[in-house]
Amino acid sequence: MRRHRRLNEMKKGGQVDAASEALRELWEASKQPKSIAIRHSLFSSKEPPPPMAGLLNPRGIAMRFYLLALFEARCRLDVGEEWTGGRPIAGRRGWADFVAIDGAYDGESGKYMRSDTKQDRDLETLRLRQVQGALRTLEKLGADRHQALVDIPTKDNGHRIYDAFSLMTESGRGRLQTPDHYSVPKVERGQAFRVPAGFFLNGWIQVLHPAEIATWLIFQALSQHFPGKHDDEGNFLYGDVRKSFGLRRDAYEDARRRLCSFGLLRLARPKSEEASIFSQPTAPRERYEPHRYQVVHGSLGEKGLDRCLKEITFLQNELRKRKS
CATH class of the missing domain: 1.10.10 (Arc Repressor Mutant, subunit A)
Incomplete structure (x- = not known):
C-alpha cells in the first residue's frame, strides 16, 4: 500500500518528529494558543467552488502549508491583528522546517522515486521545492486569482520573491485592487471555528x-x-x-x-x-x-x-x- 510505504519513509527519516519539534518551538516561544480560529469562508463561498476546493489535490502540500501559516500567524499575533511576514522560506526555523515530506516522493514530478535512483536533491531541497510549489498553487486559486490565498511579489525579471509572500484571508484576496490580507479572526458562531493546537x-x-x-x-x-x-x-x-x-x-x-x-x-x-x-x-x-x-x-x-x-x-x- 502506497500510503503505508510513505508513512514508513517519513518515520524512518524522522521528518514528522522534526517538523513537529519546530512547530512546538514556535508555539512555546510565543503566545501558546490552545487553538486557532479558521473562518468558514475557507470552504463556503458566494461564488462556488470555495477556496478549499482548489486545495484537495492529493499531490503537493498547498492545503497543509496554508493551515500551517494560519497556525504560525496565531502564535505571533493577537485577535484582530493583520498578517506580517518576515520568516524566510529556507534555513533554520524557516517555513520549510515546519513541513514533513516523504523523502521518496518528488513533489515536482508528482511521482515516487525508486530507491536505487541517484538523486541530486537532499530532503532540505525537496522541502524547499514543495513549499515553493505550495505557494504557487495558493497564488493561482480562483478565476482571475480572486481566491488566491497568498500574494507573492516578483522581481523586475519576473522571478518570484518567495520569502516576501503575504497571507490572504480565508476567502481569498478578493476582486479589488487592494488585496484582503489575513487578520486573526475572533471565534464567532457561524463565522469561525476552533482547531486545537494538538492537530x-x-x-x-x-x-x-x-x-x-x-x-x-x-x-x-x-x-x-x-x-x-x-x-x-x-x-x-x-x-x-x-x-x-x-x-x-x-x-x-x-x-x-x-x-x-x-x-x-x-x-x-x-x-x-x-x-x-x-x-x-x-x-x-x-x-x-x-x-x-x-x-x-x-x-x-x-x-x-x-x-x-x-x-x-x-x-x-x-x-x-x-x-x-
Missing part, C-alpha cells in the same frame, strides 16, 4: 491527506456551529452540501472511514430522529437517514504518525488474512 503540534497536519483534513475541518465547524446536535445525535452532510464544499463523494467516503479508524471521528448513534437544517431533504424522494458523526479530540494528544501507521498496518494485516 499541529502532534503531527496530524503532516500525515492526513487533503480530503481527510478538509472533511475533519468541516465536521469541526459543524460540531461548534450546532453543538447540541453534535452532542446528542452527531452531524452529517448531504450530497449537495458536500459538493458545495468541493468534496467528491468517493474522496469524502474514504476520508470519513479513515478519520474514524484514526480516532478523529466516531460514528454517532442519534438519540432522536428530529431533523436539523442539514438533515432536511430537498425533495420527498430523497428522504433517507445518513450516518452521523461526532468529532473526537482525545486522539489529537497522540502522535499522528504513530496512530496512522498502527491503524494502516492493522488494516493491511486484516486484508492479508482475508485473502489467505
Whole structure:
C-alpha cells in the first residue's frame, strides 16, 4: 500500500518528529494558543467552488502549508491583528522546517522515486521545492486569482520573491485592487471555528491527506456551529452540501472511514430522529437517514504518525488474512 510505504519513509527519516519539534518551538516561544480560529469562508463561498476546493489535490502540500501559516500567524499575533511576514522560506526555523515530506516522493514530478535512483536533491531541497510549489498553487486559486490565498511579489525579471509572500484571508484576496490580507479572526458562531493546537503540534497536519483534513475541518465547524446536535445525535452532510464544499463523494467516503479508524471521528448513534437544517431533504424522494458523526479530540494528544501507521498496518494485516 502506497500510503503505508510513505508513512514508513517519513518515520524512518524522522521528518514528522522534526517538523513537529519546530512547530512546538514556535508555539512555546510565543503566545501558546490552545487553538486557532479558521473562518468558514475557507470552504463556503458566494461564488462556488470555495477556496478549499482548489486545495484537495492529493499531490503537493498547498492545503497543509496554508493551515500551517494560519497556525504560525496565531502564535505571533493577537485577535484582530493583520498578517506580517518576515520568516524566510529556507534555513533554520524557516517555513520549510515546519513541513514533513516523504523523502521518496518528488513533489515536482508528482511521482515516487525508486530507491536505487541517484538523486541530486537532499530532503532540505525537496522541502524547499514543495513549499515553493505550495505557494504557487495558493497564488493561482480562483478565476482571475480572486481566491488566491497568498500574494507573492516578483522581481523586475519576473522571478518570484518567495520569502516576501503575504497571507490572504480565508476567502481569498478578493476582486479589488487592494488585496484582503489575513487578520486573526475572533471565534464567532457561524463565522469561525476552533482547531486545537494538538492537530499541529502532534503531527496530524503532516500525515492526513487533503480530503481527510478538509472533511475533519468541516465536521469541526459543524460540531461548534450546532453543538447540541453534535452532542446528542452527531452531524452529517448531504450530497449537495458536500459538493458545495468541493468534496467528491468517493474522496469524502474514504476520508470519513479513515478519520474514524484514526480516532478523529466516531460514528454517532442519534438519540432522536428530529431533523436539523442539514438533515432536511430537498425533495420527498430523497428522504433517507445518513450516518452521523461526532468529532473526537482525545486522539489529537497522540502522535499522528504513530496512530496512522498502527491503524494502516492493522488494516493491511486484516486484508492479508482475508485473502489467505
